[in-house]
Amino acid sequence: MAEEEVSNKHVILKNYVSGFPKESDMEVKTTALKLKLPDGGDYSGAILVKNLYLSCDPYMRSRMRKLEGHYAEAYTPGSPIVGLGVARVLESNNPKFNKGDLLWGLTRWEEYSVIADPETRFKIHNTDVPLSYYTGILGMPGMTAYAGFFEICSPKKGERVFISAASGAVGQLVGQFAKAFGCYVVGSAGTKEKVDLLKNKFGFDEAFNYKEEQDLNAALKRYFPDGIDIYFENVGGKMLDAVLLNMRVHGRIAVCGLISQYNLEQHEGIHNLFCLITKRIKMEGFLVFDYYHLYPKFLDMVLPQIKEGKIAYVEDIAEGLENAPSALIGLFSGRNVGKQVVVVARE
Amino acid sequence: MAEEEVSNKHVILKNYVSGFPKESDMEVKTTALKLKLPDGGDYSGAILVKNLYLSCDPYMRSRMRKLEGHYAEAYTPGSPIVGLGVARVLESNNPKFNKGDLLWGLTRWEEYSVIADPETRFKIHNTDVPLSYYTGILGMPGMTAYAGFFEICSPKKGERVFISAASGAVGQLVGQFAKAFGCYVVGSAGTKEKVDLLKNKFGFDEAFNYKEEQDLNAALKRYFPDGIDIYFENVGGKMLDAVLLNMRVHGRIAVCGLISQYNLEQHEGIHNLFCLITKRIKMEGFLVFDYYHLYPKFLDMVLPQIKEGKIAYVEDIAEGLENAPSALIGLFSGRNVGKQVVVVARE
Structure with missing residues (x-):
């Protein structure tokens, strides 16, 4: 699929938001993408991923305004929303990642993303639980x-x-x-x-x-x-x-x-x-x-609890990137019941 | 001096206070006191002290109103103000205290006090520093x-x-x-x-x-x-x-x-x-x-610093119990410069 061209839908933040965010603060745009990573240069350690599940989290509201001295950077108006998600590696220029790897961590709200600095993403090793869980209970x-x-x-x-x-x-x-x-x-x-x-x-x-x-x-x-x-x-x-x-x-x-x-x-x-x-x-x-160094210890505790049915977990699933803006703003009126996830693709 | 009778001045809280406390919220009253502890009964562990130095502290404001679930009890209108001070033991029914002992801890705003439960007071062993320091730097x-x-x-x-x-x-x-x-x-x-x-x-x-x-x-x-x-x-x-x-x-x-x-x-x-x-x-x-168990450790650190002149300490001294109400309310307008102390008697 070296030169395969696909359409790539994105959820774009149109402008900084004041007050309650609205669906109209975001828009869905489609571009064309060649499913091929350029070699070298800025792309020397990059990976190309297909996004599967996106996470809607309350902290994202703070990135929709201009920020000063905040721990997270503001989003860039005109660019896709950035958030946590689960993705599959399609191509890799990075020796630490291979085609087919499943990851969770920061990605963009679009179908396919080029990630220039993938090092802080976590590899998913346990796949006998729903992958969407890595936006929530396992993320x-x-x-x-x-x-x-x-x-x-x-x-x-x-x-x-x-x-x-x-x-x-x-x-x-x-x-x-x-x-x-x-x-x-x-x-x-x-x-x-x-x-x-x-x-x-x-x-x-x-x-x-x-x-x-x-x-x-x-x-x-x-x-x-x-x-x-x-x-x-x-x-x-x-x-x-x-x-x-x-x-x-x-x-x-x-x-x-x-x-x-x-x-x-x-x-x-x-x-x-x-x-x-x-x-x-x-x-x-x-x-x-500040606590991600404890992630392996956490998985040791929680994975058995999930597999043995000792812990209940509820997700609120929105289907498709088109429904992501509505899912995100629903957080602030308390519309979601359980963890709000957006499914971009199931595999 | 077993049956000696003296006059005993007290600073009385007249009523609960709202807003800034005023001098007129307190009054100075004089009663007569026999300088003799009754034997036994409620007085079995009591001591009679002469108050030397009284401490004006900001927390005292909170005791001038009705309190619910507070760490300190409200003052009783019609009774003397309660606060920290330095006192000398005149008589003791308590085996842990002797006539002549110097103490710091809770006492009442009056010249002489009978303390029924003296156990939580600290004995003063180092007297080569000003005794008033036990209302402040050493208290x-x-x-x-x-x-x-x-x-x-x-x-x-x-x-x-x-x-x-x-x-x-x-x-x-x-x-x-x-x-x-x-x-x-x-x-x-x-x-x-x-x-x-x-x-x-x-x-x-x-x-x-x-x-x-x-x-x-x-x-x-x-x-x-x-x-x-x-x-x-x-x-x-x-x-x-x-x-x-x-x-x-x-x-x-x-x-x-x-x-x-x-x-x-x-x-x-x-x-x-x-x-x-x-x-x-x-x-x-x-x-x-919650930290008084560290008091000996604290003294070990601070006493040498005081004696070697490595630490400066400023007191604002009000002379006489009559001036205590004014000294106390001065705290809340920031009138005092340094630790506000009231001298009741110097020995």
């Missing part, structure tokens, strides 16, 4: 849940754990890791369907719909009459203020995300930080890429 | 600076340290500990006189008057062009928001106090907590009484 969200819970929160058996956005890609795993570890686990989510999933599928002790609560402080007191030891923070805003009032002495807060704030021009103010002192709370933000 | 504020800086911030040589309310009882010590440890140290304070003290007496590398800065973010960028590794937080509010924007990756914030907020009915909102994630910051509140 960045899985590692995020693992590092955030075990490394940041230093849990002890019997501790009381609260997780917001608990049915999301990360939250559902934190809750299950915490239950398996011997903690009491409560999650919040934004629909009845998600609350049912938390209780009936993911085995949380309790769950509630934060949209139905007039008073988050009272809701937390109902589920945590003795207070919260560990809060896995995915949302920020009013929930964080209510949680601070309900933390126990020497509690820990892992700050993983603040999805309720990502589309606001100015973030809501947090008023209850005095609780950090009175209850001697540790609150720590983290980014998963 | 709770000194231990607070030590524990907050070394235990919470885990400093490394060469790191960039910022301290707010830096000329206060705790801040001046944190800065000097940090300098001696090999850090770059900048402090903020609210008058030219305090800024001069920081630079000329306490040896800070730089200091600035936050009241003269239109833009705290710009001020911090001026002194920390490469960002802040460690923030020792004494004030909260707008300063915290500006610091968050200027923290370095893997920075640490020790939350010791939030004095700018203590007189507000609702605390100001903090808007920049997303920096906790992007910069992987650990922010931890602490209370000194």
